[in-house]
Amino acid sequence: MSEICKKCGLDKSICVCDIVAKEEEKIRVSHDKKRYGKHITLISGISKDIDIKDILKQLKTKMACGGTIKDNVIELQGDHRRRIKEILVRLGFPEENIEVI
Ligand SMILES: [Zn+2]
DSSP states (O other): OOOBOTTTOSBTTTOOHHHHHHHTOOEEEEEEEOGGGOEEEEEEOOOTTSOHHHHHHHHHHHHTOOEEEETTEEEEESOOHHHHHHHHHHTTOOGGGEEEO
16 A cells, blocks of 8 residues: 655655754764763754654664654663764765764
8 A cells, every 4th residue: 555745745764854864964962961961962954844752762772772752852772873874874864964963
């Protein structure tokens, strides 16, 4: 069964809304240290047009770590700044739009 995109009305298989949304992204990756010295990686700037839960699921699988979403910001357990860019690129985000702080 085919699905229709709510945004453009085209069949999901030919709709490019997701790709367009990813190209417009300015993703910011930052890092924080919580109490007890726990590191977390924060990914913000993901547009509401993108299925952020799916992105989180894929990141958790690829990084083999825990994570959650708070106010449209992905919070991953651990410091993943070195690998995260490569993985976000593989998920379809343009490299030049990803800023690792
Ligand atoms: Zn669409």
